[in-house]
Amino acid sequence: MAAGEPMGMYTPGKITEIEDDEEFQDETLIERLYGLTEMFPESVRNASYSAAITSCKASKALYRFTRRSMWIGSTSLMILAAPIVFEQERFALEQQQLSQQRQMLLGPNAAMSGAFGMPQGPPGMAPPPPK
Structure with missing residues (x-):
């Protein structure tokens, strides 16, 4: 800039000088990030x-723990709960077959009542004694 020119005035020759100063080398992202590391002290880096x-290792450990826990939980549930479900289904099927047999032998109203007109309680309980 010349001594007598105001600050905001640009001449065509000055624009060329500014454009020449703005030529940058192409840098990769890694090079730029590495250059930014020099801003911080060694202890911060x-x-x-x-x-x-540490966070990467913790994430991997949590993933492994979750995976193993889900496997143990699901297999234990299948081993412990599946037989109960199968027995309940078998019991319901037996009750349905008994009801159908009673209906065929004694008529449609007999299936609703207990065996030979006696009320029937929950499974595993004896019928009430006659009065």
Whole structure:
């Protein structure tokens, strides 16, 4: 800039000088990030690196734990609960077959009442004694 020119005035020659100053080398993202690391002290860089490594290891450990827990829980549920469900289904089928047999032998109203007109309680209980 010449001594007598105001600050905001640009001449065509000055624009060319500014454009020449703005020529940058193409940098990759990795090069730019590495250049930014020089802004921070070594202790900050080491702490952030160790925090990133620790969080990655913790994420992997949590994933492994969750995977193993789900496997143990699901197989245990299948081993412990499946037989109960099968027995309940078998019991319901037997009751339905008994009801159908009574209906065929004694008529449609007999299936609703107990065996030979006696009320029937829950399974495993004896019928009430006659009065």
